[in-house]
Structure formats: C-alpha cells, structure tokens
Amino acid sequence: MGWLDRVEDQVDALTHARALQEASRSAESYALLERVIRTTKDPAARADALVQRLSALINLGRTAEFTRAIEEASAAVRDLAEPYLHGHLNALAALAAHHQGALDRCVTHLVKAARALGAVEDPDRDTAWGWHDLAMAYSYLSFHGYALGAIERARQLGVAAGIPEETFAAPGIRLRNAVALDHNGDSDGCLRVLRDVATDLSRFVRSGRAGRLRPSSLAAYGYAAARQGALGDRVETGGDADPARLLGHGGDSARARDMRQLGQVCLAVADGRPIEAVTRLDTIRVSTETLGAAEPARLRSIALTRAGDHAAAHRADRLAFRLAAQRNDRLRDVYIDGIAARIDHEEMRREAARFEGEALTDPLTGLPNRRRLERYITAVVARGDRVVIGVCDLDGFKAVNTRHGHHSGDLVLQRVAGVINRVMRRGDFVARYGGDEFVVVLPDTGMVEAAEVARRIEAAVRAEDWESLVPGTPVGVSIGFAEVSGGSGLRDALSVAFEQADREMLRAKSRPRAS
Numbered sequence: 218m219g220w221l222d223r224v225e226d227q228v229d230a231l232t233h234a235r236a237l238q239e240a241s242r243s244a245e246s247y248a249l250l251e252r253v254i255r256t257t258k259d260p261a262a263r264a265d266a267l268v269q270r271l272s273a274l275i276n277l278g279r280t281a282e283f284t285r286a287i288e289e290a291s292a293a294v295r296d297l298a299e300p301y302l303h304g305h306l307n308a309l310a311a312l313a314a315h316h317q318g319a320l321d322r323c324v325t326h327l328v329k330a331a332r333a334l335g336a337v338e339d340p341d342r343d344t345a346w347g348w349h350d351l352a353m354a355y356s357y358l359s360f361h362g363y364a365l366g367a368i369e370r371a372r373q374l375g376v377a378a379g380i381p382e383e384t385f386a387a388p389g390i391r392l393r394n395a396v397a398l399d400h401n402g403d404s405d406g407c408l409r410v411l412r413d414v415a416t417d418l419s420r421f422v423r424s425g426r427a428g429r430l431r432p433s434s435l436a437a438y439g440y441a442a443a444r445q446g447a448l449g450d451r452v453e454t455g456g457d458a459d460p461a462r463l464l465g466h467g468g469d470s471a472r473a474r475d476m477r478q479l480g481q482v483c484l485a486v487a488d489g490r491p492i493e494a495v496t497r498l499d500t501i502r503v504s505t506e507t508l509g510a511a512e513p514a515r516l517r518s519i520a521l522t523r524a525g526d527h528a529a530a531h532r533a534d535r536l537a538f539r540l541a542a543q544r545n546d547r548l549r550d551v552y553i554d555g556i557a558a559r560i561d562h563e564e565m566r567r568e569a570a571r572f573e574g575e576a577l578t579d580p581l582t583g584l585p586n587r588r589r590l591e592r593y594i595t596a597v598v599a600r601g602d603r604v605v606i607g608v609c610d611l612d613g614f615k616a617v618n619t620r621h622g623h624h625s626g627d628l629v630l631q632r633v634a635g636v637i638n639r640v641m642r643r644g645d646f647v648a649r650y651g652g653d654e655f656v657v658v659l660p661d662t663g664m665v666e667a668a669e670v671a672r673r674i675e676a677a678v679r680a681e682d683w684e685s686l687v688p689g690t691p692v693g694v695s696i697g698f699a700e701v702s703g704g705s706g707l708r709d710a711l712s713v714a715f716e717q718a719d720r721e722m723l724r725a726k727s728r729p730r731a732s
Contacts, residue, residue: 241468278471439463446487697721
C-alpha cells in the first residue's frame with residue numbers, strides 16, 4: 218500500500234499536482250496545492266500538499282519563501298508516522314538549504330532524508346520521487362557518487378512502479394559532475410562525461426523515447442550539448458538533439474531558465490561569436506547554485522580565449538578556479554568544524570552529533586570514505602555475492618606534495634578520484650581509503666574482468682595532462698586485486714582479501730614501467 222492510499226481527501230488533486238510538477242508546470246501545481254491546503258481537513262492530505270508546495274517553490278526559485286514553507290511542512294509531517302513523507306521533506310529541505318547557502322543544514326537534511334527513505338517498508342512511485350529529489354540534493358552539493366547511487370535507486374523503484382526509465386534519466390546530475398571537473402582544470406574529463414550524456418540522449422532518440430523525457434531533462438541535455446560545443450566538439454543542429462531546441466524546454470523551472478541563458482552563451486562560442494557570448498554574460502543573471510558559482514567565469518574565459526584576448530581569459534579562468542575552490546573549502550569546513558558547532562537548537566545539535574559519527578563521505582573528493590566502504594563490502598559479502606576488491610595507490614604523489622605543496626596534492630587527488638570514477642562500470646563502487654589510496658569494489662566480478670578494469674584505470678590516469686597541473690612530477694597508479702572468498706568468517710575473509718590486494722599492489726609498484 219503506497220503513501221497516497223493512506224490519504225483520504227482530494228487524492229485526485231494531489232495526484233494532478235504531482236503530474237504538473239513532473240511536466241515542469243510548477244506555477245499551476247502551486248496554485249492547485251494552495252487550494253488543497255486551504256480546504257482539506259485531512260492531516261495526511263494537508264501534509265502531502267505542503268511537502269509538494271515546497272517542491273514547487275524550489276522549482277520556481279522563490280527562495281524568500283523557502284523557510285516558512287519548510288516550517289509549515291515540518292509541523293504538518295511531524296506527527297505522521299510515514300517514513301516516505303519525512304524522507305521526501307528532508308530531501309527538499311536539503312535542496313532549499315543549499316540554495317540558501319546553508320551547507321550545514323543541507324548536510325543534516327541529507328542524512329535525515331537518506332535514513333527515512335531507506336526505512337520505507339513498502340516503497341512506491343512516491344518513494345521513487347523522494348529518492349530522485351535526494352539525488353538532486355546530493356548532486357548540487359557535489360556528492361556525485363552518492364547522487365548517482367540515489368538516482369539509480371529512484372530508477373529501480375520507478376520501474377517497479379511502472380514509471381518509464383527515461384523519467385529518471387537525470388542528465389543534470391552528470392552535467393554538474395562534468396562542469397565541476399572543468400572548473401577544477403580537467404576539461405578533458407568534462408568532455409568525456411558530456412559525451413556520455415550525449416550518448417544517452419542518442420539512445421533515447423533512436424528508441425523513440427525522447428518524447429517521454431521530462432522537460433527539465435531535455436533542458437539539461439541541451440546545455441550538455443551546448444557546453445560540448447563551447448569546448449570545441451561539433452554541435453549537432455537540427456533534429457531531436459539540436460541543443461537550441463532542447464534548451465527551449467524546462468517550463469517554468471528556475472534552473473532551466475538559468476541553463477537556457479548560459480546555453481545561449483555556449484552556442485555563441487561554438488558558432489564563432491565569442492564577443493556576443495561575452496556581451497550576453499554581462500547582461501544575464503543566473504543562480505550560483507544551478508551549475509556552480511564558477512560557471513559564468515569559466516564560460517567567459519572560454520569566450521575570451523576564442524576572441525584572442527588571452528590575458529583577460531587567464532584572469533577569468535583564475536576567478537573560476539578560485540570560486541570552485543571556495544566552494545570546496547566551505548564544504549570541508551562543515552566537516553572539520555563539525556555541524557554541531559553551527560546549530561544552536563539542542564535537538565538539532567544531537568542530530569548533528571549523530572551525523573558527525575556517521576559521516577560517510579570524503580569531503581575532499583566527494584567519494585565514499587573508509588567507513589562507507591567497509592559497510593558496503595560487508596553488505597555485499599553478507600548477501601553471498603561474488604566480489605573483488607582492488608587497492609589503488611598513487612605513484613609519485615609524495616613528490617607532488619614536496620615540490621608543489623599540499624594544495625596541488627589535493628587537486629591531484631580530486632582529479633584522480635574523478636578519473637577512476639569515470640572509467641568504472643555501472644554498479645562498481647569507488648572509495649577513498651585514506652591518503653593517496655583508493656579502493657574499488659567490483660560486485661559479481663572475477664579476476665579476469667578485474668584485470669581489465671585495472672588496465673582501464675591505469676590507462677586513464679596515464680592519459681591525464683599532469684604536466685599542466687604539477688609540472689615535472691608525473692603521476693601514475695599501481696593496482697592490486699583480490700577476490701573475497703567465502704568459507705571463513707566474514708571479517709577474516711575481508712581482512713585476507715585486503716592484505717592480498719595490498720600485496721598485489723606493492724608487486725605492481727615494484728615492477729618496471731614502460732616509458
């Protein structure tokens with residue numbers, strides 16, 4: 218029995234409001250929800266309408282109304298023992314807090330949302346949408362690995378509930394991952410992700426399913442294609458994949474409007490009109506949260522480079538890099554200082570303290586950390602699944618810190634994390650184990666496939682342009698894999714596998730490398 222089956226009043230109106238938001242018609246949905254809130258006496262219907270209204274406000278970008286809407290929805294949901302509703306509200310509250318610049322509250326809501334949605338005993342299409350909104354919040358906070366995991370959960374629940382796969386295509390998640398790579402100097406990595414996004418769109422077009430994509434997804438596909446063009450790839454014009462046409466979608470979504478304006482800048486650059494692109498950037502206003510504060514500065518740098526003004530392009534690029542770094546520093550501060558020190562209310566302090574002990578993400582790279590890795594492996598092995606563990610250790614990293622300092626070392630670690638994440642297969646798991654060591658987990662995989670994954674990782678790391686980032690200090694990676702064998706106790710089996718993988722990694726490190 219799903220959540221709406223428990224609602225006794227105005228179910229048709231609430232269902233229609235959902236459909237309007239899925240079609241990016243949030244203003245109409247908002248008006249309908251206001252009528253439900255004014256007229257219903259059913260606590261469940263009122264709570265659902267208030268949660269949906271918060272979603273509509275976020276889509277419309279009406280930031281000034283977020284706080285009151287969250288307070289009203291929280292009061293309505295508080296006494297309802299429904300994990301879905303608590304989870305969805307916290308996912309939306311995380312998005313709202315992010316748009317308000319309150320990273321501490323955002324992270325706290327993310328933790329609450331994941332716990333509540335994970336506790337739903339009978340997940341349905343509404344639970345799928347809760348996971349979708351949680352994925353969006355993870356993505357905006359640059360927790361790209363978590364975002365991909367949450368959207369995959371949404372997709373699985375959605376398919377089981379009869380929602381077409383393309384509804385949860387969520388190209389915006391990978392788009393934000395791509396531009397974040399570019400903001401940090403990894404333009405090649407950005408292009409690789411954008412090309413993957415374009416491949417997905419081509420698959421939907423070929424299968425005749427592009428018309429069933431959500432308007433917000435079409436706008437994100439359009440921006441991804443336009444951004445490719447700005448970086449020098451050929452832009453396809455005409456037909457279903459024309460970025461100018463795709464950017465016209467998105468309805469009344471504030472994020473789609475931002476992408477439409479920035480997309481026109483990208484298309485001007487791609488079409489050889491860089492001065493027009495710069496002029497457009499001078500006249501538009503977009504939210505820093507849609508694609509990151511660094512995106513307008515980065516586009517200005519690209520346009521100025523095409524115009525031949527390399528000095529101004531360099532200044533714009535440095536600004537983009539500083540803005541991206543400031544965001545990373547702010548996020549790191551949330552963890553280092555502790556969320557508890559930032560929240561005055563005693564109940565919130567207790568929740569934050571629990572989160573602090575449960576932190577599962579490495580703040581530097583955005584990858585799962587050692588604690589999350591251990592829980593994941595334990596769960597996979599406990600199910601009896603076949604699994605291979607790989608230990609990846611960087612070569613030359615000590616020289617990077619010695620010659621260029623720890624800030625450059627952090628940039629190398631971030632780029633390596635992105636490289637490894639990009640080449641993994643769907644369902645594989647990547648974590649930062651500590652220092653310059655990463656661990657990959659390959660479920661339902663044998664050693665032959667693991668060797669191929671190792672070759673892909675090594676080749677991708679080798680292909681990176683380390684000379685431009687840390688001149689004179691090449692970076693490589695040594696990898697060792699081991700299969701977790703059954704029979705003995707779970708803890709012993711994991712320990713043996715880790716030790717064996719570590720030995721294999723050290724053997725790989727000692728082997729001479731081809732020049």
